[in-house]
Amino acid sequence: MLCARRWFRPPPLRRRPAWESRRVAGHAAAPVPLSYALLDGPSPWPPLVFLHGLFGSKSNFQSLAKQLVLQTQRKVLMVDARNHGNSPHSPLMTYEAMSADIQLLLQQLRLHRCVLIGHSMGGKTAMVFTLQRPEVVERLVCVDISPSETTTVTGFQSFIAAMRAVDIPRGIPRSTARRLAEEQLRPAVKDPGIRNFLLTNLVNIEDQFVWRVNLEAVSQHLHELLGFPHFQAPYTGPTLFLGGSKSAYISSDDYPEIERLFPEAEIQYVPDAGHWVHADQPQQFVAAICNFLEHPPA
Known part of the structure; x- marks a missing residue:
């Protein structure tokens, strides 16, 4: 093979x-x-x-x-x-x-x-x-x-803020968690393709859905990453x-x-x-x- x-x-x-x-x-x-x-x-x-x-x-x-x-x-x-x-x-x-x-x-x-x-x-x-x-x-x-x-062609800071604001209850099915996260992201992330891309980071850890990407580190260094x-x-x-x-x-x-x-x-x-x-x-x-x-x- x-x-x-x-x-x-x-x-x-x-x-x-x-x-x-x-x-x-x-x-x-x-x-x-x-x-x-x-x-x-x-x-x-x-x-x-x-x-x-x-x-x-x-x-x-x-x-x-x-x-x-x-x-x-x-x-x-x-x-x-x-x-x-x-x-x-x-x-x-x-x-x-x-x-x-x-x-x-x-x-x-x-x-x-x-x-x-x-x-x-x-x-x-x-x-x-x-x-x-x-x-x-x-x-x-x-x-x-x-x-x-x-810097002029990105909306990453607004994406990070929207992801940080997502609040998902414990103990719910993945499909429900994804739907709730998508609904909470929608006002700040208008493009459905980008929303779906960001949602690939949603994971279940110890019965709690969280973002696997380290938003704190990305946010702290975003200016350097855009340069x-x-x-x-x-x-x-x-x-x-x-x-x-x-x-x-x-x-x-x-x-x-x-x-x-x-x-x-x-x-x-x-x-x-x-x-x-x-x-x-x-x-x-x-x-x-x-x-x-x-x-x-x-």
């Missing part, structure tokens, strides 16, 4: 007291062991590593990953970022910290080279890791994100910026910074796709990735 799935869920981190969380937040913290799913392929070429966006998880790419294993024969690794999915929670939520998490995971799996594919927040994490460790990245794909501030660290040295390997034609996350204003940091970059737009390019146009997304992988380096 071509695709054998292996899952890893790390043990939860020790809960820190409030004073220790404040101290850690101001300094570089140790990387955390990330949860991941690995689909095996027979090719010896570097694996594809998927990094999801804010409020997402590794499951966002599950069906696409299966297609890519079949079409490219490469292994595909899907990763939960810290404070997301099944990965541990941490008070620190910066791109430098998430880049260190990726480095730890690749070391644990003994992966010396990879193709990084990141969407939104995951795309910025992929860029930071690539600029820090260019020798590890064979190719880079940034999905609907650029190395620029994204991008400063780098001088560029990454000269093959790079693809893959945007949605209906999205404003990659605009012509971003082109100079893309060209400065990623001089070999291609910029493509998928027709009839918004910010979630891989969900809106999955077949075109897969085709774009496969075409990019087949293109020989300059």
Whole structure:
């Protein structure tokens, strides 16, 4: 069988007291062991590593990953970022910290080279890791994100406030909990697609429905997550910026910074796709990735 799935869920981190969380937040913290799913392929070429966006998880790419294993024969690794999915929670939520998490995971799996594919927040994490460790990245794909501030095109702060305000009684069925949460989110999150996406974070822990994403850490570091660290040295390997034609996350204003940091970059737009390019146009997304992988380096 071509695709054998292996899952890893790390043990939860020790809960820190409030004073220790404040101290850690101001300094570089140790990387955390990330949860991941690995689909095996027979090719010896570097694996594809998927990094999801804010409020997402590794499951966002599950069906696409299966297609890519079949079409490219490469292994595909899907990763939960810290404070997301099944990965541990941490008070620190910066791109430098998430880049260190990726480095730890690749070391644990003994992966010396990879193709990084990141969407939104995951795309910025992929860029930071690539600029820090260019020798590890064979190719880079940034999905609907650029190395620029994204403050003007997001409503994340209102999403966080709406999620924090959700109040669900104990001991009710999942279907009822989801309906109640959806009703409470609706006034602040108008788009039903975004509401459904946020609801993927609703989980039952000890008979209480809660959000698995660490809203406190995300809120504390949201300004940093919407920005991008400063780098001088560029990454000269093959790079693809893959945007949605209906999205404003990659605009012509971003082109100079893309060209400065990623001089070999291609910029493509998928027709009839918004910010979630891989969900809106999955077949075109897969085709774009496969075409990019087949293109020989300059």
